[in-house]
Amino acid sequence: MxxxxxxxxxxxxxxxxxxxLVDACLExxxxxxxxxxxxxxxxxxxxxxxxxxxxDAQRKRGVAPSPYAGIPISVKDLxxxxxxxxxxxxxxxxxxxxxxxxxxxxxxxxxxxxxxxGRTNMxxxxxxxIGINTHYGTPLNAYxxxxxxxxxxxxxxxAISVTDDMAAxxxxxxxxxxxxxxxxxxxxxxxxxxxxxxxxxxxxxxxFSLDSIGPIGRTAACCAIxxxxxxxxxxxxxxxxxxxVKGLRFAVPQSFVLDDVEPAVxxxxxxxxxxxxxxxxxxxxxxxxxxxxxxxxxxxxxxSAPEAYSWHRKLLEAQGDGYDPRVRVRIMKGTEQxxxxxxxxxxxxxxxxxxxxxxxxPYDALxxxxxxxxxxxxQELIDSDAAFTRANLLALRNTSVGNFLDxxxxxxxxxxxxxxxxxxxxxxxxxxxxxxxxIAGGVAGLLPAGQG
Numbered sequence: 001m002x003x004x005x006x007x008x009x010x011x012x013x014x015x016x017x018x019x020x021l022v023d024a025c026l027e028x029x030x031x032x033x034x035x036x037x038x039x040x041x042x043x044x045x046x047x048x049x050x051x052x053x054x055x056d057a058q059r060k061r062g063v064a065p066s067p068y069a070g071i072p073i074s075v076k077d078l079x080x081x082x083x084x085x086x087x088x089x090x091x092x093x094x095x096x097x098x099x100x101x102x103x104x105x106x107x108x109x110x111x112x113x114x115x116x117x118g119r120t121n122m123x124x125x126x127x128x129x130i131g132i133n134t135h136y137g138t139p140l141n142a143y144x145x146x147x148x149x150x151x152x153x154x155x156x157x158x159a160i161s162v163t164d165d166m167a168a169x170x171x172x173x174x175x176x177x178x179x180x181x182x183x184x185x186x187x188x189x190x191x192x193x194x195x196x197x198x199x200x201x202x203x204x205x206x207x208f209s210l211d212s213i214g215p216i217g218r219t220a221a222c223c224a225i226x227x228x229x230x231x232x233x234x235x236x237x238x239x240x241x242x243x244x245v246k247g248l249r250f251a252v253p254q255s256f257v258l259d260d261v262e263p264a265v266x267x268x269x270x271x272x273x274x275x276x277x278x279x280x281x282x283x284x285x286x287x288x289x290x291x292x293x294x295x296x297x298x299x300x301x302x303x304s305a306p307e308a309y310s311w312h313r314k315l316l317e318a319q320g321d322g323y324d325p326r327v328r329v330r331i332m333k334g335t336e337q338x339x340x341x342x343x344x345x346x347x348x349x350x351x352x353x354x355x356x357x358x359x360x361x362p363y364d365a366l367x368x369x370x371x372x373x374x375x376x377x378x379q380e381l382i383d384s385d386a387a388f389t390r391a392n393l394l395a396l397r398n399t400s401v402g403n404f405l406d407x408x409x410x411x412x413x414x415x416x417x418x419x420x421x422x423x424x425x426x427x428x429x430x431x432x433x434x435x436x437x438x439i440a441g442g443v444a445g446l447l448p449a450g451q452g
Contacts, residue, residue, distance in 0.1 A: 001025075001165040003219045004226075005239060008067040011059065018052035018059075018070025018115060021168070025072045025117050028166045035164055038137040039157040041077050042084060043118035048072065051115040058113070068225065069113025074167035076158050077119045078126060079103045080202035088204040089122040089154075091135050092315060092322040103202025105171060105213050105230040112229045117167050120157030124327045126173060126206045127308065129181045129395035130381060130388065131156030134324045141375045142186045143421050149375040152182035152395065158216050159186045169217040169226055175206040175304060177371075177399025179214045180411035184370035184423025187413045187449065189440075190216045191223035192399075193433050194408045198230050205311055207304040209349075210403040220410065220440040227437065240434055242441030246280030250426075251363040253288035257398045261372045268414045268422040269369045275446040276367070283367070290356055291401060297348045300341055301333040302404075309334025326388065353405050357429065365439055370411040370423030371395050398425065408433045410440045413449040 001021075002010070010016045026045050029036035036043075055070030064070070075081060078088040080099035087093045102110060110116065121136055123129075131153030132138045139156050141149035142163035151160050158170030159182030172179050174192040183190035191214045198213040205211055215226035221239045252273065261269070277283050308331045309316075320328060337345075360366060372394045381388040402409040407427050414424035426443060428436035 001168050001218075004068055004071060004168060004217065004222045007071050007168055011070055012067065018055040019049065021070065022048050022052040022072050022115055022117065025166050028164060029118070035139045035160055036166060038139040039121055039160045039164070039166060040074070040118040041087065041089070041121050041136055041157070044116065048115050048117050055113050055115065064113055066112040066229075070115060071168045072115045072117040073109060073226075074117055074120045074158055074161040074170045075106060076155055076170070076172045077122050078173060078204040079106050079171065081106055081116065081119065084119065086204060088126065089124045089133055089136065090323070092319040099202070101202070104199040106202070108230050108232060109171065109226075114229075120155070120161050120170065122156055122158075123154035124324045125204065125308070125312070125331070126154035126175060126178060127304070127327045127330050128153050128392050129177050129399070130392050131182065132378070132381065132388075138378060140378065143375065148378045150185065150378050150381060150391075152185035152371075152375065154178040155182050155216060159183060159188055159190075162188055162216055162218065169215055169222050171226070171230070172214065172216055173203060173206075174212050174214060174399075174403065175210045176396045176403055179216060180370050180399045180409060180423065180425060181395050183216055183411045183413070184425075185375040185421055187415065187421040188216055188218060189220050189223050189410065189412055189444070190214070191220075191227060191410045191437065192402060192408060193227060193231065194431050195403070195406050197433060205307070207307040209303040209307060212403070220412065220437060220444050223410065224437040224441070227433065240438040240441065242445060243435075243438040245276060245442045245446060247282070248364045248439065249282045249284070249362060250276060250365055250367045251284055251286045251288070251360060252367050253291060254285050255287055255289045256291035256294065257368040257401065259372070260394060261369055262374060264374055264420055265369050265372060265422050268416075268419075269424065272414045272424045272447060273367070276443065279446050284363075286359070288356070288359060290352060290359070293352060294401065294404065297345065297352070298404075300337050303345065305330065305334035306337045306342055307334070326385070349404060356405055360429065364428075365436060366427040368398055368425050368427070370398060370425040372397060374420040374422065402427050406430050408436050410436060412440060412444045412447055414447050416448045
């Protein structure tokens, strides 16, 4: 499926209709040979067709609420959608009452005319960067599907809904990398905004200190469009012009984020840096050894474990056996933190944020591999807890830096055609979301995928 801008132009010029786009998505979802049954936990085919017909009627009358009215989009299963049960990829919430109203980001997308095609699969309660779901199945990565590789998590179904043309874009969340790991593993673009920039109301939380809500799309422009809508900036979502790369200053941290990087990832990363330099960017290597403090700071589960446990405690007492054991054990790690530990964690975060911000202030963005590894084989991680733990830690390591530091970040595809997908991550200072999206538009045009 085309990027959002191209789809909007096709709709405006009568080259397609919303109904045609939605029917094509529904056909892909229903294909028994495809991933639809693992990608979507709920599909509202009748509702989607009705939304599409309404969008087409509005456009004929010249009253479409935005240029993107009628474009199908998927929604991660942890968002409230009026009249639907919010399961968050789990069976323990399956009997809860349907939501009485849309989560604010969902409501904003609906108000802009996007068609909600369905709810996508995810890691149970968003607690892993791998994407395995033991209850509903695991969507297979778009790359090397014959072998069967993980999709990345936790926004697993969202990413595959886009790669497999089941939706034009996806709404997801990011606590440690869930909007960037799946795009890195699947050759897409994913944007994590500064936390709290988009309302968290109506979304099942993992960590209220780290959670953020954002898009997955085919291009940086797609992400900018969705971000503008859900953040409440503009419903018509004008795309920021791609920032010229010449003269921009990028910092490449040498500590922590380059450890144990697989050769394929490093080759793509080095090629990306060479492309930036060739285009006139100033690329400087900096130690940023402060990042080496993160493992110790988070040794007792960081923010996710205690904050998740506080939300899940009563549910675990009542239905603990219904959880994926790998998810349950991570949540239960929250019992290891005392109140004093948590207060010290808050102080350590404030201190590290201040020190890193001072060091990185002269740069337009930090640059690093999104994920240190290419997508692992699914069966190997199902069979081995040790292999799963190692892959999960490596998948989350680089992306989680941005969550802890409360910065914005975007992953761009940096691999060549036919190679295993690899992501290049740009990380911007707190609150510089629009600037980072504009920079990403310029950088993406230099990378092999040519995404803009």
